Amino acid sequence: MARRAGEAGLEAIADIAMRRLYPPAMAAEHLDAFAERRARFIETDPAVLGQACSILAALDIRDEVRRMDIPLLAAVGEWDEATPPAMAEELASLVTRATFSLIEGCAHVPTIRAPDRFCDLVEQFASNNPDTAMI
Numbered sequence: 001m002a003r004r005a006g007e008a009g010l011e012a013i014a015d016i017a018m019r020r021l022y023p024p025a026m027a028a029e030h031l032d033a034f035a036e037r038r039a040r041f042i043e044t045d046p047a048v049l050g051q052a053c054s055i056l057a058a059l060d061i062r063d064e065v066r067r068m069d070i071p072l073l074a075a076v077g078e079w080d081e082a083t084p085p086a087m088a089e090e091l092a093s094l095v096t097r098a099t100f101s102l103i104e105g106c107a108h109v110p111t112i113r114a115p116d117r118f119c120d121l122v123e124q125f126a127s128n129n130p131d132t133a134m135i
């Protein structure tokens with residue numbers, strides 16, 4: 001995606017990028033938010049997107065996650081293509097005190113796409129793990 005954006009501009013990859021945030025059914029329900037997000041995406045500097053993609057493509061936090069000895073909530077949207085459920089489930093499996101939660105009908109960034117459901121998960125997690133520090 002980064003290479004194509006660098007060659008042809010962000011408009012060339014906007015549909016793919018927006019599908020990661022708003023799958024078709026979700027986009028149809030949130031037309032104004034979808035249009036605003038798409039417009040902002042197209043205004044992004046392609047070089048910045050390229051740097052972010054390169055960093056994320058090389059990022060592997062599994063070794064660090066294995067050393068964690070704290071309660072961990074791994075919550076992910078069912079339709080998340082950028083950080084798919086299998087990735088979050090794998091990370092959760094590496095931590096003894098982890099909880100994996102799938103947020104149905106949600107894509108990437110559940111804090112924005114499904115804030116009420118996400119907050120409910122966090123509240124439930126915190127009440128089940130009173131030794132968890134939250135900031």
